[in-house]
Amino acid sequence: MANYKILLQYEGTRYQGWQKQESSESTIQGKLEAVLGKMTGETVEVQGSGRTDAGVHAYGQVASFHLSTNKTPGQIQEYMNQYLPEDIGVIAIRKVPERFHARLHAKGKKYQYRIINSTTPHVFDRRYCYVYPDKLDLDAMKEAASYLIGTQDFKAFTSTKKGKKSTVRTIHSIDFEKIKDEIQITFYGDGFLYHMIRIVVGTLLEVGAGVRTAESIKDTIRSLSRDQAGPLSPALGLSLMEVFYEENEQI
Amino acid sequence: MANYKILLQYEGTRYQGWQKQESSESTIQGKLEAVLGKMTGETVEVQGSGRTDAGVHAYGQVASFHLSTNKTPGQIQEYMNQYLPEDIGVIAIRKVPERFHARLHAKGKKYQYRIINSTTPHVFDRRYCYVYPDKLDLDAMKEAASYLIGTQDFKAFTSTKKGKKSTVRTIHSIDFEKIKDEIQITFYGDGFLYHMIRIVVGTLLEVGAGVRTAESIKDTIRSLSRDQAGPLSPALGLSLMEVFYEENEQI
Numbered sequence: 001m002a003n004y005k006i007l008l009q010y011e012g013t014r015y016q017g018w019q020k021q022e023s024s025e026s027t028i029q030g031k032l033e034a035v036l037g038k039m040t041g042e043t044v045e046v047q048g049s050g051r052t053d054a055g056v057h058a059y060g061q062v063a064s065f066h067l068s069t070n071k072t073p074g075q076i077q078e079y080m081n082q083y084l085p086e087d088i089g090v091i092a093i094r095k096v097p098e099r100f101h102a103r104l105h106a107k108g109k110k111y112q113y114r115i116i117n118s119t120t121p122h123v124f125d126r127r128y129c130y131v132y133p134d135k136l137d138l139d140a141m142k143e144a145a146s147y148l149i150g151t152q153d154f155k156a157f158t159s160t161k162k163g164k165k166s167t168v169r170t171i172h173s174i175d176f177e178k179i180k181d182e183i184q185i186t187f188y189g190d191g192f193l194y195h196m197i198r199i200v201v202g203t204l205l206e207v208g209a210g211v212r213t214a215e216s217i218k219d220t221i222r223s224l225s226r227d228q229a230g231p232l233s234p235a236l237g238l239s240l241m242e243v244f245y246e247e248n249e250q251i
Numbered sequence: 252m253a254n255y256k257i258l259l260q261y262e263g264t265r266y267q268g269w270q271k272q273e274s275s276e277s278t279i280q281g282k283l284e285a286v287l288g289k290m291t292g293e294t295v296e297v298q299g300s301g302r303t304d305a306g307v308h309a310y311g312q313v314a315s316f317h318l319s320t321n322k323t324p325g326q327i328q329e330y331m332n333q334y335l336p337e338d339i340g341v342i343a344i345r346k347v348p349e350r351f352h353a354r355l356h357a358k359g360k361k362y363q364y365r366i367i368n369s370t371t372p373h374v375f376d377r378r379y380c381y382v383y384p385d386k387l388d389l390d391a392m393k394e395a396a397s398y399l400i401g402t403q404d405f406k407a408f409t410s411t412k413k414g415k416k417s418t419v420r421t422i423h424s425i426d427f428e429k430i431k432d433e434i435q436i437t438f439y440g441d442g443f444l445y446h447m448i449r450i451v452v453g454t455l456l457e458v459g460a461g462v463r464t465a466e467s468i469k470d471t472i473r474s475l476s477r478d479q480a481g482p483l484s485p486a487l488g489l490s491l492m493e494v495f496y497e498e499n500e501q502i
Contacts (some may be wrong), residue, residue, distance in 0.1 A: 011375060234427040
């Protein structure tokens with residue numbers, strides 16, 4: 001058995017998210033395991049750096065798996081790309097030490113949320129952007145985002161039901177880029193709770209629309225209450241851009 | 252009756268090209284005319300700057316049409332975008348002088364052909380790029396392209412059957428850009444014959460692969476014979492980027 005780390009891209013549009021499910025619905029993990037099972041004749045378990053929701057895309061998801069094969073890493077990649085659907089691609093692969101685990105060893109993640117702030121159609125990006133045509137106060141959104149930076153309890157910004165797991169996370173940065181009528185919000189943190197980025201974006205959009213003040217975010221954080229945050233923004237605007245590991249584990 | 256000029260984007264994947272056909276197959280022109288017919292209750296004829304083949308995309312197609320309506324140009328655009336499929340979008344619209352005709356007044360066109368020169372999957376660009384994984388000699392391709400610049404008879408580079416129409420065209424420039432493993436070839440000319448760019452690309456790829464020399468292009472041009480040129484490259488890599496008019500007719 002050897003341990004492999006892969007760098008993946010996928011368009012989430014057709015999938016029920018990363019995690020395999022008992023039902024027959026299509027998931028990224030399910031597709032990967034099916035192809036590796038076909039290749040080896042054995043059951044292969046694929047560990048992602050984290051789940052992505054139904055409809056969320058990935059430019060740089062990382063996964064790892066153990067398997068026995070005579071194939072070189074390059075041959076495994078070629079086999080996978082031959083049998084995977086064309087909306088999932090293995091960009092890179094390498095052998096890693098036995099102990100490496102894509103989720104447990106992830107040190108940080110970068111996500112991007114894309115908003116088209118206009119009524120002009122974006123034919124080629126229509127599957128990757130959320131269309132929000134109303135006027136937005138970008139400065140207010142940036143101010144609100146600044147209050148989210150740091151190590152805090154983000155319980156108000158997750159859909160997770162009551163549990164004993166910690167809802168404390170560290171957001172290192174939230175960057176805004178405006179390119180013509182598109183707003184790209186890039187989140188970099190040590191990890192993100194279930195639905196966290198989409199709820200943050202929904203809340204920032206309420207700030208941008210003037211429905212709530214930038215300052216109000218401070219109270220929302222303190223409230224630890226999902227009711228105080230904004231709505232869940234649509235999955236299609238969100239993409240996992242990059243997963244960070246210790247330097248010696250870069251793919 | 253007023254005359255309107257529109258700027259259009261479309262993803263050609265699902266369409267049988269620009270030009271409407273007697274059969275029920277899906278075309279861009281057919282979709283536009285159906286929506287404008289629905290809006291006005293009358294038959295509207297839409298003139299494109301030129302046809303695009305089945306599977307070819309457009310970032311900047313231009314079309315014009317006459318119709319009677321109480322709607323403002325902005326309202327026409329909104330109506331069209333509401334009823335057009337989401338892989339066709341009206342980016343801009345304006346009223347133009349009665350005599351304006353999108354095809355007859357076009358002074359130049361810019362097309363781009365995208366080649367992925369690697370086996371690495373490009374999940375998000377898979378519908379817009381031709382995958383050609385074998386090694387290519389880009390310098391030889393550039394040299395070959397240089398012989399195509401200027402006003403020449405491009406009869407060897409078209410699939411058009413014998414006809415009395417001129418096959419003389421002017422290519423102003425052919426530019427190459429290499430971005431990681433992608434090669435973008437941008438063609439700017441006064442107009443292009445049926446299949447011309449795709450046959451030119453097929454020929455340039457033969458040069459890049461070493462199947463023919465760059466110099467051989469000169470003989471191919473002189474031959475005026477389709478047999479001497481390379482194969483037709485796939486439609487999906489080609490996009491109409493921009494149509495040029497006299498300065499006072501810019502949209």
